[in-house]
Structures are given as C-alpha cells and as structure tokens.
Amino acid sequence: MSERLAVRFAALKADNRAGFIAYVMAGDPDLERSWELLRRLPEAGADVVELGFPFTDPTADGPSIEMAGRRALAAGTTLDGVLDLARRFRSEHPDTPLILMGYANPIHRRSWGGFAEQAANAGVDGAIVVDLPPEEDEGLRIAMAARNLALIRLAAPTTDENRLPVVVEKATGFLYYISVTGVTGTGSGATEVVAQGLERLRRKSDLPVVVGFGVRAPEHAESLARHADAVVVGSAIVEAMHEGGLDAALALVSRLADATHAARAGATT
Amino acid sequence: MSPSNVMSAVPDKDGRFGAFGGRFVAETLMPLVLEVEKAYAAAKDDAGFQPEFDAFLKDYVGRPSPMYFAERLTEHFDGARIWFKRDELNHTGAHKINNCLGQILLAKRMGKTRIIAETGAGQHGVATAAVAARFGLPCIVYMGEEDMRRQRPNVFRMKLLGAEVRGVKSGTATLKDAMNAAMRDWVAHVDDTFYVIGTVAGPHPYPAMVRDFQAVIGHEARTQILEREGRLPDACVACIGGGSNAIGLFHAFLEDDAVRLIGVEAAGEGISTGKHAASLTGGAPGVLHGSRTYILQNDDGQVVDAHSISAGLDYPGIGPEHAWLKELGRVEYVSATDAEALEMFQLCSRKEGILPALEPAHALARTGDLAKKIGRDGLIVMNMCGRGDKDVFTVADALGAEI
Numbered sequence: 001m002s003e004r005l006a007v008r009f010a011a012l013k014a015d016n017r018a019g020f021i022a023y024v025m026a027g028d029p030d031l032e033r034s035w036e037l038l039r040r041l042p043e044a045g046a047d048v049v050e051l052g053f054p055f056t057d058p059t060a061d062g063p064s065i066e067m068a069g070r071r072a073l074a075a076g077t078t079l080d081g082v083l084d085l086a087r088r089f090r091s092e093h094p095d096t097p098l099i100l101m102g103y104a105n106p107i108h109r110r111s112w113g114g115f116a117e118q119a120a121n122a123g124v125d126g127a128i129v130v131d132l133p134p135e136e137d138e139g140l141r142i143a144m145a146a147r148n149l150a151l152i153r154l155a156a157p158t159t160d161e162n163r164l165p166v167v168v169e170k171a172t173g174f175l176y177y178i179s180v181t182g183v184t185g186t187g188s189g190a191t192e193v194v195a196q197g198l199e200r201l202r203r204k205s206d207l208p209v210v211v212g213f214g215v216r217a218p219e220h221a222e223s224l225a226r227h228a229d230a231v232v233v234g235s236a237i238v239e240a241m242h243e244g245g246l247d248a249a250l251a252l253v254s255r256l257a258d259a260t261h262a263a264r265a266g267a268t269t
Numbered sequence: 270m271s272p273s274n275v276m277s278a279v280p281d282k283d284g285r286f287g288a289f290g291g292r293f294v295a296e297t298l299m300p301l302v303l304e305v306e307k308a309y310a311a312a313k314d315d316a317g318f319q320p321e322f323d324a325f326l327k328d329y330v331g332r333p334s335p336m337y338f339a340e341r342l343t344e345h346f347d348g349a350r351i352w353f354k355r356d357e358l359n360h361t362g363a364h365k366i367n368n369c370l371g372q373i374l375l376a377k378r379m380g381k382t383r384i385i386a387e388t389g390a391g392q393h394g395v396a397t398a399a400v401a402a403r404f405g406l407p408c409i410v411y412m413g414e415e416d417m418r419r420q421r422p423n424v425f426r427m428k429l430l431g432a433e434v435r436g437v438k439s440g441t442a443t444l445k446d447a448m449n450a451a452m453r454d455w456v457a458h459v460d461d462t463f464y465v466i467g468t469v470a471g472p473h474p475y476p477a478m479v480r481d482f483q484a485v486i487g488h489e490a491r492t493q494i495l496e497r498e499g500r501l502p503d504a505c506v507a508c509i510g511g512g513s514n515a516i517g518l519f520h521a522f523l524e525d526d527a528v529r530l531i532g533v534e535a536a537g538e539g540i541s542t543g544k545h546a547a548s549l550t551g552g553a554p555g556v557l558h559g560s561r562t563y564i565l566q567n568d569d570g571q572v573v574d575a576h577s578i579s580a581g582l583d584y585p586g587i588g589p590e591h592a593w594l595k596e597l598g599r600v601e602y603v604s605a606t607d608a609e610a611l612e613m614f615q616l617c618s619r620k621e622g623i624l625p626a627l628e629p630a631h632a633l634a635r636t637g638d639l640a641k642k643i644g645r646d647g648l649i650v651m652n653m654c655g656r657g658d659k660d661v662f663t664v665a666d667a668l669g670a671e672i
Binding site: 157 | 283291292293294295296297298299300301303439440445449452453456457459553554555556557558559561564566568569570571572
C-alpha cells in the first residue's frame with residue numbers, strides 16, 4: 001500500500017486526531033482554477049486529497065458533483081489533464097496523499113495497466129473507482145498494487161455481514177464507508193447508525209476507516225470524526241467553489257478541517 | 270469452439286458473456302443486485318413461477334403473438350418471403366411488456382412495494398406502468414425531457430395508468446440520462462424498490478433475466494414458422510437499441526447454425542457523420558450502466574451522445590450478450606439510417622396496413638435488402654416489435670406535415 005497514506009494515517013493516529021479528506025473536481029470550472037484550489041487544500045487543513053476526474057454518466061453522484069463534472073468536461077478536461085494536476089500537486093506537496101476518484105470507463109479506455117503506470121508517474125497514491133466493486137476490480141487492483149498504489153474499496157450500509165469479508169479481503173490503503181444509502185451529497189444517516197457501520201468495518205479490518213458521501217457541515221464532520229479515522233467532504237466544497245469561488249471553498253475546507261481535527265477529547269491541534 | 274456449443278452456458282456465475290457483462294455498480298447497489306440474482310434463480314426453480322408468467326402472457330399480454338406473412342412487402346421487394354413476428358400486437362403495443370411482467374412478478378415475490386423504470390420511447394414506461402397498475406404497485410418512470418417532447422402520447426398514457434413520470438434534464442435528456450436517474454433513485458431506496466430495467470443491459474442478472482423473459486418471442490416464432498413454412502427461416506432480423514427484442518427473437522435460433530441472425534442498429538444521420546446510435550458498428554468496449562459492453566465513447570472514455578430519430582434506439586450502449594455474439598460472429602450487426610427508417614415506416618403502412626414503430630422500421634430496411642439478395646426461395650422472419658402510433662408526431666415533423 002502507498003507509503004504516503006500509511007505514514008499520514010499513522011501520524012493522525014499518534015496525534016489521536018481524525019483526518020480531514022477534501023474532495024475537489026479536477027477541471028471545475030477549468031483546470032487552472034481547480035489547480036488554485038487543489039494546491040491550497042493542504043494549508044487549509046486537508047490531510048488527504050481526493051481529486052475527482054469527470055465522467056459523463058456519474059450514476060452514484062448527486063447533482064452537485066454531477067454538475068461539477070459537466071462543467072469540467074465542458075471546459076475540455078481530460079484524464080491527461082487531471083494527471084497533470086496530480087503531478088503539479090506532488091511537486092508542491094511531497095507528503096500529502098493524493099487519491100484519484102471517479103468511474104471505471106475513462107480508466108478502462110486506456111487500460112488498467114496504462115492508467116496505473118501513469119498515475120504512479122504522476123505521484124498519485126491510489127484511486128477510488130465507484131463502479132468497480134470487489135467482483136470487478138481485480139484487473140485494476142493488481143495493476144495498481146504492482147506500482148504500490150492503493151485501490152480503495154467502499155462499504156455501504158447495505159453491505160451486510162455476509163458480504164463484508166468480500167469487501168475487506170484484498171482491500172488496500174483505507175476502507176471508505178458510504179454514510180448514506182444514496183448518492184453523494186444527499187445528507188447522511190444518524191451518527192449512531194454510521195458509527196455502528198464503522199464499527200462493523202473495524203471488527204473485520206485493520207485498515208484505517210474513512211467516512212463520506214453525505215457529510216456537509218462542520219458539526220456533522222465533527223460528530224463523525226469521533227468514530228472514523230478520517231472524514232471526507234466533497235459536494236459541499238464543490239458547491240462552495242461554484243457559488244462562492246476559491247476563497248469560499250477554502251474557508252469551508254478550513255472550518256471542516258478544524259471541526260474534524262478538534263472532535264476527539266484531548267486532540268492536540 | 271463453435272458458437273453452437275457455448276450458447277446455453279452463458280452468462281457464467283459472474284454474469285459474464287465472454288469478456289462482456291459483469292456487475293459494474295456502486296457497492297451500495299451490489300447487495301441488491303445479488304439479491305435480485307438470488308431471487309430470480311429461486312423463481313426459476315419454483316414450479317409456480319413459469320405457469321403464472323405464462324398465464325399472464327396469454328390472457329393479459331395476448332400471447333402468442335401472430336406470425337404474419339407480409340405478402341405485399343414480399344411482392345414489393347420481389348425476393349424472399351417476409352414474415353412478421355407481430356409483437357406490436359401485444360398489450361401496450363410492443364415487446365416490452367413481456368419483460369415488465371416477468372420482472373414485476375419477481376418484484377412481488379421479493380416483497381418489493383415500489384417500482385421504478387427508465388424509458389426512452391416510452392414503450393417500456395407504458396408497459397411497466399400498466400403491469401404495476403395491474404398489481405397495485407406505485408410506479409415512477411424516469412424519462413429524458415427530450416424524449417418526453419418526442420413521445421407526448423406515451424407520457425400521458427403512463428399518467429393515465431397511474432405512474433408518476435419524472436423528467437430528466439441532465440445530459441442529452443434521453444434514455445441514458447433516464448437510466449442514470451433511475452439508478453440514483455434505486456441507490457436511495459434500496460429497501461422497498463425494484464428497478465425494472467427495460468432492456469438486456471445493466472448489471473447481472475438483468476441482461477440474462479430480461480433475455481429469458483423476452484425469449485418467448487423466438488420460441489413462438491420458431492414453432493410458428495415451422496408450422497407455416499415447414500422449415501426454419503434463412504434469416505431472422507430485428508432492430509437493436511439496447512437489444513431486448515433482438516435477443517428475444519434470436520435466442521431460440523442461436524444453435525440453428527444455418528439461420529442467419531441480423532441485428533439492425535440505428536445509423537442516425539449516417540455512421541460516418543458521428544450522429545448515430547450504432548454502438549457495435551461505431552463504438553468500442555467500455556463500462557456503462559453496470560456492464561462491460563460496446564459503447565459510444567471518445568478517446569478519453571467519455572460517453573458520446575447517441576442520435577436516432579427513434580427514441581427507443583437512442584442509446585449509446587448495447588446489451589453485453591450482443592457484444593459477445595458480435596465477437597463470436599454468430600450475429601451480424603448492420604445499421605439503417607433515420608431516412609431509411611422513415612421511408613420504411615411509410616412503405617409498411619401503405620403496403621401492409623401496419624404502422625410500424627420507427628424502431629422495427631430500421632429492421633425492415635435491411636430485411637428488404639436481404640429479401641432481394643437471397644431471392645424468392647428465401648424465408649425471413651422480422652420482429653415487428655412495436656407499433657408506430659406513438660411515432661406519428663415524430664414522423665409528421667420529419668415529413669413536414671401538420672397534424
């Protein structure tokens with residue numbers, strides 16, 4: 001598994017802090033402006049960055065990320081352009097893990113191995129591919145593993161006890177718990193219920209457990225940060241960038257990161 | 270390996286037709302997809318399921334659909350004898366209801382209380398709405414707003430049948446976007462909802478399950494043509510969007526090596542213009558809507574908009590079994606343009622007194638060519654999979670007629 005991810009999660013654990021993971025869409029509203037946001041995420045408090053790459057048919061995303069992807073595509077964003085952003089990020093931020101997140105087809109189009117090679121060269125640490133469940137991820141997983149990259153697996157509230165072993169076996173990097181039975185950005189289940197879901201994952205795996213999909217507000221991130229190793233926010237940041245621009249997006253990232261970092265009693269910030 | 274030895278072995282346990290198919294869905298949906306697979310396997314093993322399905326096919330759908338000798342079109346093309354498998358005479362006007370009935374019977378067995386569907390031309394939406402009404406289940410149909418505009422009569426039909434039609438604005442506002450919206454609804458309502466997919470696409474088990482429910486078309490056709498002509502046809506022809514009517518017709522003939530099977534995709538304004546919906550002829554392997562199959566896409570793996578005058582063929586993907594049959598070479602895949610479909614729509618109306626849907630009008634274009642080519646001793650079965658009443662506005666627009 002990616003060294004950078006392991007080091008970052010170990011450091012968070014040593015500090016007794018939950019990490020904050022910021023998702024942004026590459027190319028929204030265009031590559032250069034998304035770069036200005038991306039490069040500032042670490043200083044705004046993001047411990048890990050998820051860089052979304054657009055797809056025409058994002059069936060697991062709500063309207064915010066879907067529209068961000070459409071804007072990115074309208075601006076001519078390609079996977080090569082996204083990988084170039086990753087390369088620039090890596091040269092400015094040698095220690096912050098960077099994960100690419102999106103759908104299978106743009107990757108499949110250039111072959112699993114070709115993508116893994118290019119991602120490794122760009123300094124990426126792993127990928128989350130929403131429509132590659134464990135049953136379908138072998139080709140990409142092996143190609144990623146050969147280059148020491150993680151292929152992050154997701155678990156959902158619908159992932160029952162029988163299925164959970166299938167998900168955690170061969171998982172790398174961290175486990176991503178989908179906090180809501182729904183698409184991205186649509187609100188989350190009650191904290192107690194999510195906490196139970198996270199606990200189920202912990203019983204089955206030693207990997208860090210991260211929660212996301214429905215998290216929007218700092219208070220919400222804070223309450224989940226008591227139960228997870230890291231909290232992901234995407235749609236709310238994407239909306240802030242679209243509606244309020246760079247400063248609004250960064251201000252939100254700071255609030256979310258602060259709330260996440262301060263969640264645990266005795267947290268040292 | 271000759272094709273005829275492997276036909277009955279697909280898909281495998283992972284839903285693969287060779288390199289195609291599978292279950293490319295978000296983890297949230299995986300347990301549901303597995304639940305549908307399990308429930309469908311149990312239904313197939315249950316001695317009560319098939320008789321219940323057959324009884325509704327007979328009395329509610331009106332099966333078997335007739336096999337009709339299209340005498341005047343045969344004379345017109347002056348070649349092979351052309352027979353129509355008349356699935357346009359089914360209740361709700363197309364082959365779609367065969368599948369809706371099967372899936373909703375399954376949904377009932379699974380205790381699901383809410384039905385969702387996507388629709389392009391509206392035929393699948395109407396059929397789903399009808400069967401949902403029959404079984405007292407609430408039904409929500411996602412439909413692209415562009416398709417709602419093109420298919421106004423079907424929108425109102427669905428409403429009369431008690432369904433809620435939800436317009437989808439995103440993308441090209443056509444079938445692919447309706448399918449995206451339906452998948453999002455399904456993700457958000459996993460406990461009570463059954464998603465009735467309208468074609469042989471989607472994650473396993475849908476391509477196999479929809480094929481099984483539509484296979485009645487070919488089983489009837491094979492028996493009927495043997496009765497009427499005393500032999501198997503030289504060719505079976507069907508139009509292809511997602512590919513359910515074609516698979517339905519072809520399946521009973523797959524192992525009859527002497528029967529040519531021909532799928533007709535929508536060439537729109539012409540394959541070379543890029544404005545078409547011919548995934549097999551003009552696409553490449555990719556991952557969309559739950560399966561690996563041929564899709565229309567650009568070099569960066571973004572899905573390209575399909576184009577066809579026929580809303581029912583206006584889809585950038587195709588069922589994975591067709592992708593496999595193409596690579597095996599068992600089925601020939603060709604195409605017909607918007608202009609050819611319009612011409613055939615009018616020809617069939619005048620020669621046979623049958624308004625064909627624009628979808629099978631595509632099939633008729635290649636049926637005519639083939640009839641001439643194989644000559645008077647030949648025999649062709651074409652699936653008249655839908656009626657054209659829904660298309661009169663589109664055809665009037667295209668012909669510049671006021672109605």
